[in-house]
Amino acid sequence: MAGLRVAEWSRSIAGGYAGRTLHDAGAHVTRLGDPGAPSPRPALRGYLHLGKVDQPGTLADVASLAADIVILELPDAPDEEFLAGFGDAAVVVITPWGLRGPWAGTGRPWSELTIQAESGSLAMRGLPGRPPLMTGSSEGLWVTGTMAAAAAVAAVQGGRAHRLVDAPLLEVTAYATNLFQDVGASITGVSPATPPSRNRLNPSVEPAADGWVGFNLASAQNHEDFVVLIERADWLGDPQMTTHVGRYQRYEEFTAAVRAWTRRHTVAEVVEQASAFRIPCAPVHNGRTILADPHIVDRGFYQPNAHDPGFLEPAPPFLFDGVRPRRDKEPPPGARAVTEAGTEPRAVTEAGTEPRTVTEAGTEAGAEAGAGVPDDALPFAGLRVLDLGTWWVGGFVGTALGALGADVLKVESTRRVDGARLVGPAPATQDHWWEQGAFYLGGNSGKRGVTVDFSVPAGRELLARLIAGADVLIENYSPRVLESAGLDWDAVHQLNPRLVMLRMPAFGLTGPRRSMVGYAQTVEQFSGLCWRTGYPDADPHNPSGPADPMAAANSLFALSSALFTARRTGRGMLVESPLAEAALVMASEQVLAWTSEGALLERLGNRDAVAAPQGVFPTAEPDRWIALTVADDQQWRALATLMDPGRRAGADPELATADGRRARADDLEKRIAAWTAGQEREALVERLLAAGIPAGEARDGRFIHDHPHLAARGFYQLVELPWPGAIPLPLLPVRAASGGWAHRRRPPTLGEHNAEVLGAELGLDETRLAELAADGVIGTVPLGV
Template sequence: MTAAAVPADMAPLDDYTVADLSTGIAGAYCTRLLAGAGAVVVKVEPPEGDGLRRRSASGTVSPPGEDGALFQFLSCGKQSVVADPADLASVLDLVAGVDAVVWSPGSRLADLPELHPTALHARFPALDVVALTHFGLDGPWAGRAATEFTLQAWAGAIGWRGLPGQPPVSVGGRVGEWAAGTFAATALLASRRRQRIEPGGQILDASVLDSVAVSLTNMHPVTWFAEAGSARDPRPVSLLPGIHATSDGWVGFMTVTGQQWLDFCALVERVDWMDDASLGSAVERERRRDELTAHIDAWAATRTTAEVLDLAAVLRVPAAPVGTGATVPAIDHFADQQMFVETPRGGFVQPATPYRLHGKVGLPPLGPPPALGEHTAEWVRRSTQARPGPSAPHHRTPSGRLPFDDLRVVELTAFWAGPSAAQFLGMHGAEVIKVESPARPDGMRTLSTRSLDEERWWEYAPLFHATNTNKLGFGLRLDRPRGPDLLVDLLDRSDVLVENYSPRVLDAWGLGHEVLRQTNPGLIVVRMPAFGLAGPWRDRTGFAQTMEQASGMAWVTGFPDGAPQVPSGVCDPLAGAHAAFALQVALAVRDRTGEGMLVEVPMVASALNVAAEQVVEYSAYGVLAHRTGNRSPAAAPQNLYRTSDPLDDLGGPRVAISVETDAQWSALVGALGGPEWARGADLATFAGRRGREAELDARLEAWCAEHTVAEILDLLWTAGVPVGRVAMPHEPERAQFTSREFYEEVRHPVEGTTVVAGWPVRFSRDRYDMHRRRAPMLGEHNRYVVTELLGMTADEYAGLESAQVIGEGLGLDG
């Protein structure tokens, strides 16, 4: 494609208009991402405004006319139109002029039957409609009462997380809703690209439950269970080493590799641990938790957080300060890289957009959040010119084409975040070529269900199988003389490179973006370093847990009187989804200009955005969020409760109950039979219930102890009370997942049949399996890449094999 002239004021998505009919965090963050890339997002609100305008996790009441800090952050760059539910025609007129709608139930507007996603799509078949709901639009649980807390319970996100001797604990900060918004935005741009192939919209059915299952259950537990025959985490677990108190705060560690454990032993001055081979096993370390923790705590307590981090950096031990709403923006790397900016209208600090475009077209300046109804008159003028009626029925034969059918993607990633970004592209049609070294392949292969002395043990890797479907495998040694040249030849024939090495690695191989664009100016290079391509932490090693520690996610997870706890893994799929979104923004630019670009998606940047609420609330109000265990600043009562079922070896069974509204409280009282203790007038209000949480917990604990899980679910769900069973994450047979076919069976020639989770957003058009091709074996498609794509002869192929530049399977000489 010939490069086109680029208008000076062009923004990537400035030709895309979205109506936001949602309420809550998920829809708001979905459209915040779109607005951040330049899309015109018009928030359609009832006269009282979106309830999110009044939300405050700290309970701070904003002055009249001033919106809450979270709403302001999530609404930067959007427009606001007020529409009375009685004036449905005006809303339909507005929708007739947009490209997409983001919808969720829960407002007087969105709950109108005519604005339900199925009704909107029937009236406007060219429209893409995102439907964000707790359980999805269909299935046996669709429409049932839930909160993000009860969804965590159902998904297994609570059951596996915790410390020995304590109840399981939920992840703080409503992360599941932020994840759902990210997945929805990423899916919406894919659907937009699908319309380039053949016009016509669809319903994008986004389930928060599915989002929690993908992001908060730690590395595909259902796949592991299917292949290993047992759970990887059969009981609540926490990192060791994990988060430890220093003399002036908290510091977190994350040792993944054997070398990192040895380096950590050197850090805490325990050479004897290095000599104890048994401690190379996480299972053994857990067995000796008390012994190890006592020394680590004592060692850390005599040092400042900065001293510990400096020592860890020298030894390349992944470590981070445990950030809080007060401290995160001032962390040196975040300040240096301007990862926080001032809110245009509110004047407080908020996270910057979670990715950067390095090209002729960048991201637009951050616009202010809109006042309620600020743009109503403008949109009324637009719609009075003509009032379209319902669109004619639009019938079509599916073309079989997928959104990314025209893309070839080269993937140089490992573990979870990078592979999940490329996997999304493969799910939706891209040819993804995963490049691995036969000497040092993706580290996920080392997490095998077989011993290392078994033949092809690296092909029995559940976590690799779960994150690498729909890919081809190319076994290439980039540390051999011909290796980088072969990769450049492949990239010259490709559209996208996705990589998540340390920043210095590509440059060391001579594969920086400026070099690659010389021969392929249309190439989009997506780089996903832990902390970014520049700054004080540029070369530090980091994993998902490191991001959770630094961003503040860990600070709000755990019990009030205990140490912070990491969500443990959520930042991997979040980073992958943000990278897939950012890539599509760059593709939108290339479609209009013909030019590729470098896209920088630091893993920590997505974490900072998802953890934004505690930062913006502290900056705006001076109120510091804290850990609340299984309680919530937005629900009362909320907690886990044991039932009358026979005691299991995890101290359960338990149910999760969460009451967010006065109507739900009234329903709960009715389901309990209207006991005298629940009739107090003060309990009819949220403030009254918050003041008596301990008493309410005791009452519900006693009531649940007299009923089984099945009885509690039937009574409370029938009454409309959010409730969930505290499941374990490896359980695939939960009715909603089964009904929606969320888990798909995949055949592997070595492993056999495995089970892999799908994508949290279902596409109504051209329905297809997410996992049409199983994960590749190491170097499985070398011949296709070298002879068919690169056009080399059989003799040349044999020469590359002989020189060990390419290889199949593990074991080439180092």
């Protein structure tokens, strides 16, 4: 993306990482800092902003930079006149509530905790009998920044009508951490009167002889193999010990057996033995131990910061044609700040010429971004995408490409359906239960569906023909799957030299863990995200969700960047975007703190390192909670007045400062809980907000489509599906303000478009299609059903 100019106005990780990611792909980024923004720890700031041109200026100065892409991170929605001042630039606006809706532009106080509460994910996380639990690594901010960067690269390739992009923290957090509870609840018709459950997965993070180890049982085979692994083969055939639901009925007995086995083995021994069964399993790392992991060392993922080599930072979590982008120590030579006359900052070489990316046609990449594209054109209109993606990561990338205008063909087989189809809530006794998976329906809109079993020669021939006519191929299998079918990058590139291939294996295409099976839960454990999520006095806890959408957004960004070049040069490219490396970025503050300060960051529960007090508290309604944050001394005085109007606000001198309040956090939280426990939840939140205190309801994620702000914004659309009926499905959480980035198709049923694609478009007649169906090469029902 060299040649593209980016202007960044950022306040936090979200805006800073959007600019970081664009710079890593080669764009020239000029950052005008917000003087009122919170100041992260120096190493985090150094990581987020290395290589950018950092210059003083006001928000009004951003437009004078005449950038191709503008990243604006603002405390609330700006007015339309301000946004109209950026000309043809792709402008991505990060705000808490979005550019429109009942909460937008109101100045409603918020914090990361209250966003999580309102998103619906907080209520499902934690342990029974304890307050709901927030995630511990600012996951919503990281995912928002990554999605903002991906949207920016897409928008700059489309028409002017779709270049204003809305990136609301609430919508991203709801999407990234809610696990499609709303889709599942709509299918089952569960009642809101039944409180959401908060149980740790079992097994999940377990103690080993020398640390912690994490499991994720993702298939029926995993469940049976696990009881053999822990030397309890006598439980085979017992549904209470070989299913998720059944184990909770004998939770204590099962957990005791698991831990009796794991405590007898080291972390390395547990991982090795579990891997022999192909059970997803990983060490639970922290900011110190991750640095010695042999896979991380082999891939060279942590590198010295070029400006301050005293600390380590994550490398860019994507590779192009096997090469990871470099980070330069300083901004390009000759870069200068905006003058009073409004001169653009330019990177000048020693010879005095501006560096640029030149395509085969000899045009400058930055100058031609979106040039000649009709105003109403979608960014990827005309592209044919083969989507071999599975689960949430693969599903999101294909769905986003479809919303951005591509023709997306979802490729499954009756032998190997997308695993997302198999995750509830419909029981296997229900008609077409595989068409009612909440993760599948939530993440696969905007596609056509075909089935091709490429494990057999006839299927490989069909897939090769589809590849030859495609522009993009995406997949997130274990590396061995396509390679064993003879469809590695070299083979694919020979079939179609102009094709861009996106590979998203769990741990990457190289390194000692390349063959390890991994899902979101696995890489949350591996990366350190688990280590920082949890109550301070309890075990590490899975954040349950954000690793998948973070990796998906990272993959969409890398793919969109590759297409930016490939669509102009006609040359294909291999893009590698490992699931684990995106999660490691989200957890990166731990490594930054350890290597710069020697500080091992631990679990804080719902507390914050800066704000005090902060927590989740009960109300008069059973299991209905509120979240609140006291970000400064003024907010503390306001809270003290609400809690005890008869006393002089903040009269206790020990509580006048955040340090003093943190020292007495236990006592303060008991007092706040006693005060909130007798009050109605909605009215209490409104009182706190009116006093200027960030507060939110811990919403029930199963019904988040009814959230007053999200419903008014139309984030969920009611979609008529063949078997579940009318179900609310989410749009892209970051999308063009025009409404043009929409889902134009419901999720396809298995093999729904076989005749349309393989017949009408590929040229197979009805007789051949019938033969392929009879041989199981294509079909519409999973094998064995």
